Amino acid sequence: MGFLREWRRKRTLKRARLDGTLWERVAAGLSFLRGLSADETARLKQLVVLFLAEKEMHGAQGLQLTDEARLSIAAQACLPILNLGLDVYRGWVGVIVYPGEFRVRKEEVDENGVVHTFEEELAGEAWPGGPVILSWEDVGMAERGYNVVIHEFAHKIHMDGGGDADLPAARTGMDAAKWRGALEEAYRRFCAEVDADQPTFIDPYAAEHPAEFFAVMSEAFFTESAVLARDWPELYAQLALFYRQDPAERA
Numbered sequence: 242m243g244f245l246r247e248w249r250r251k252r253t254l255k256r257a258r259l260d261g262t263l264w265e266r267v268a269a270g271l272s273f274l275r276g277l278s279a280d281e282t283a284r285l286k287q288l289v290v291l292f293l294a295e296k297e298m299h300g301a302q303g304l305q306l307t308d309e310a311r312l313s314i315a316a317q318a319c320l321p322i323l324n325l326g327l328d329v330y331r332g333w334v335g336v337i338v339y340p341g342e343f344r345v346r347k348e349e350v351d352e353n354g355v356v357h358t359f360e361e362e363l364a365g366e367a368w369p370g371g372p373v374i375l376s377w378e379d380v381g382m383a384e385r386g387y388n389v390v391i392h393e394f395a396h397k398i399h400m401d402g403g404g405d406a407d408l409p410a411a412r413t414g415m416d417a418a419k420w421r422g423a424l425e426e427a428y429r430r431f432c433a434e435v436d437a438d439q440p441t442f443i444d445p446y447a448a449e450h451p452a453e454f455f456a457v458m459s460e461a462f463f464t465e466s467a468v469l470a471r472d473w474p475e476l477y478a479q480l481a482l483f484y485r486q487d488p489a490e491r492a
Contacts, residue, residue, distance in 0.1 A: 424455065
């Protein structure tokens with residue numbers, strides 16, 4: 242199956258081409274792509290071509306996705322796997338895009354065992370083994386430190402790549418204890434800062450759960466890399482090993 246998959250991908254890359262003008266327009270709106278080398282940009286484009294060929298992207302609630310919208314989402318989704326490969330996203334095919342925030346019904350069990358049902362508005366959601374769901378309005382709000390696409394695809398990397406409910410597993414060649422320890426220590430520090438009402442460039446939502454902390458810090462790793470490397474050097478170093486990239490060095 243692996244051989245057949247690689248054969249299909251080589252055929253896709255031979256036949257498909259990105260519209261250069263469209264790519265330049267999309268890349269111009271994503272400042273964190275500007276530091277990529279020519280080789281990195283070429284590899285990102287190849288990943289984007291394959292992503293668009295292998296994943297299904299659909300608009301919801303009447304949203305008509307343009308080629309520019311699809312390309313923008315694909316480029317942001319592929320940046321975290323630039324040096325990891327598309328197989329990181331294997332096992333699922335769907336990306337669903339709503340015009341804006343969407344409502345989901347959730348259930349929580351309190352400490353007394355009582356089930357509470359409620360509705361919540363979300364900008365994005367990722368399902369284990371299932372689709373990624375995005376708000377197009379929030380995709381368009383991408384800025385330094387905030388990126389809903391990278392956030393949700395970081396969740397997919399975590400959910401579908403091993404580890405536990407809190408954090409993803411370390412990659413081959415990494416020191417698993419050092420990886421885990423750095424993230425847990427950083428999470429404790431961040432929660433303490435939020436509890437003390439200290440100002441932080443990181444969204445306080447990251448204190449909700451270790452998995453959210455990983456996803457939010459992944460956003461910062463790619464879109465606010467220099468600040469993350471300065472303020473959270475041990476965490477940054479571990480994320481650089483995990484993603485096999487050093488975006489702060491590019492900057």
